[in-house]
Structures are given as structure tokens and as C-alpha cells.
Amino acid sequence: MSARGIVWTAVIALAMMLGGVSVASAQGGDDPGQVAAGQAVYEMSCAGCHGADGTGVEGRGRPLIGIAAQGDRATHIESIANGKGFMPAFGDQLDSGEVEAVASFVRLTFVAEEAAAEELAETGAETSVLALVGLTMVAAGGLLVRASRRD
Numbered sequence: 468m469s470a471r472g473i474v475w476t477a478v479i480a481l482a483m484m485l486g487g488v489s490v491a492s493a494q495g496g497d498d499p500g501q502v503a504a505g506q507a508v509y510e511m512s513c514a515g516c517h518g519a520d521g522t523g524v525e526g527r528g529r530p531l532i533g534i535a536a537q538g539d540r541a542t543h544i545e546s547i548a549n550g551k552g553f554m555p556a557f558g559d560q561l562d563s564g565e566v567e568a569v570a571s572f573v574r575l576t577f578v579a580e581e582a583a584a585e586e587l588a589e590t591g592a593e594t595s596v597l598a599l600v601g602l603t604m605v606a607a608g609g610l611l612v613r614a615s616r617r618d
């Protein structure tokens with residue numbers, strides 16, 4: 468393989484690695500596999516205040532649309548289990564698996580459409596910035612190798 472080929476292979480591998488890392492961290496522990504179980508819990512225990520579609524119920528519960536962007540999973544699990552403000556604690560009525568599942572359901576399902584598009588754009592931009600940084604580093608390395616071979 469030519470030196471150029473090696474450099475490009477390294478750049479592509481690096482960009483793929485960094486891209487993978489940013490996608491994994493964007494999910495933050497919410498598990499799509501828990502969504503169906505979480506929806507059943509939500510309809511029983513939560514929809515009365517937050518609305519079946521997460522848009523909230525006047526005087527009872529706030530909208531949960533875009534909730535994943537407003538706090539981390541651990542904070543939301545804590546609020547669901549122990550209550551927050553006028554929201555009652557569910558730690559006694561739901562087991563920890565149900566709390567985990569309903570947290571995944573609200574955080575993965577109630578996503579504002581613009582927010583989803585924005586997040587995608589941000590993740591994409593982040594990945595290309597990282598790829599550019601990697602490219603610059605590898606190119607600089609290539610120049611160094613070449614310079615050292617010249618003398």
C-alpha cells in the first residue's frame with residue numbers, strides 16, 4: 468500500500484471510530500427495547516397528567532415533549548421514583564424495571580421533531596469536525612515522516 472493509501476485508511480478508521488463514540492453517547496442509556504413495556508406503564512400511571520401523547524394536561528402535568536434534551540436519564544429516573552414538585556413519587560407503586568422502562572419510553576418517544584433534526588445535524592457536524600481534526604493530525608504526521616526521510 469502506498470503511503471497515501473495508509474494515511475487515508477487511518478483517516479477513515481479514525482473518523483469511523485469517533486463517529487461511533489458520539490452516537491453511543493447521544494443515547495445516554497435509554498433502551499429502545501424497554502419502550503413497549505414503558506408505554507404500558509405510562510398509559511396506566513402517567514398519561515393522566517402528562518397526556519397520552521406527552522403534550523401535558525393543563526393544571527396537572529407539564530408537557531414531556533423534548534424531555535431527553537432537558538435533563539439526563541438518572542435525574543429523570545430519580546424524579547419518577549421519588550417525585551418532584553407536584554408529581555407524586557412512583558417508587559412504591561412501580562418496581563425499578565418499570566421505572567427504567569417508563570423513563571426510556573418518555574425520553575425516546577416524546578421527541579420534538581425539530582429537536583430530532585437538530586440533534587442529527589449536531590451529531591453530523593460534530594463527527595465531521597472530529598474527522599477534520601483527525602485528518603489534520605494524520606496529514607501532519609505524514610509530512611513529518613516525509614521530512615525526516617528527506618535527510
Ligand code: HEC
Nearest residue numbers: 512513516527528529542543546547551552553554557569
Ligand atoms: C399527578 C400528576 C402527575 C403524574 C401522575 C405524573 N407526573 Fe410527571 N410531572 C408532573 C409535574 C407537575 C411535573 C413537574 C415537576 C416540577 O418540575 O416541579 C412532572 C415532571 C415530570 C418529569 C420531569 C422531571 C424532571 O426531573 O424535571 C418527568 C420525566 C415526568 N414527570 C415523567 C412522569 C412519568 C414517567 C410518570 C408516570 C410514572 C409521571 N410523570 C406521572 C405531574 C405528574
